[in-house]
């Protein structure tokens with residue numbers, strides 16, 4: 565397992581708006597790039613905004629660089645979006661012991677929406693590298709919020725990509741989980757991987773269980789310490805089939821959990 569290290573000065577080597585309100589920032593940081601696994605995240609601490617470090621999935625790695633994809637929703641993400649090439653920033657990572665595991669599947673189905681695409685992107689790369697017949701379903705409210713550059717990139721990688729918009733402005737009209745339901749009816753997938761807004765995860769989990777397909781989901785929670793000490797990021801995880809559960813830390817035992825263990829209140 566990768567040791568978590570604080571990097572005091574990671575160089576920003578790229579920044580772009582990738583689709584409406586969503587940005588990709590690339591950092592040069594060899595340790596994180598070499599040790600990142602799908603599901604890992606980094607905690608970014610910056611001097612220009614939020615006090616506490618903010619967690620972001622490691623969206624991709626390339627040689628000594630890694631990238632994050634994010635939506636600006638508050639002080640921390642706004643500060644991050646203002647960094648440019650040549651700037652430096654404090655980063656801790658890779659974090660998380662609960663990671664995506666895909667040795668046990670041949671035909672994975674990835675389902676995502678919103679900034680969940682960040683966690684799925686590195687997973688998609690590793691699945692393709694490992695010869696898995698990968699299908700990906702992405703949902704958005706409307707066309708402007710579809711991650712167009714990534715849809716193209718995943719298709720170019722040989723992934724079977726389909727997408728939906730709630731208003732029908734592009735792709736299937738409706739929820740991505742409806743596409744997922746249809747896809748699983750064909751019995752073509754043997755494991756699902758989900759990342760995105762909580763209601764989407766909840767519905768995707770319900771559908772997977774209904775079809776008897778196992779899977780994993782990348783969970784989010786508000787975080788403070790990001791290192792397993794404050795208990796601020798706990799979620800309920802089943803301990804048996806009788807309804808018993810215990811708290812697990814998203815930053816430590818997660819962020820990825822088996823879908824049949826998730827408890828949605």
Ligand SMILES: Cc1cc2nc3c(=O)[nH]c(=O)nc-3n(C[C@H](O)[C@H](O)[C@H](O)COP(=O)(O)OP(=O)(O)OC[C@H]3O[C@@H](n4cnc5c(N)ncnc54)[C@H](O)[C@@H]3O)c2cc1C
Pocket residue numbers: 605614618619620621622632633634635636637638639640641642679682683783784785786787814819
């Ligand atoms: C493991 C993990 C991985 C993540 N990966 C990504 C990623 O790849 N890309 C990305 O854009 N975001 C990701 N997030 C969420 C990201 O950390 C938050 O968007 C960010 O911390 C917000 O910081 P801020 O200072 O801009 O907003 P704040 O000012 O802290 O918050 C703005 C609003 O968003 C709400 N909020 C903040 N964080 C969360 C959260 N985790 N869950 C629900 N509501 C929240 C707050 O309650 C507040 O209403 C991830 C979170 C976790 C836990």
Ligand code: FES
Pocket residue numbers: 786787788789790791792793794795796797798813814815816
């Ligand atoms: S954020 Fe402190 S234990 Fe997870």
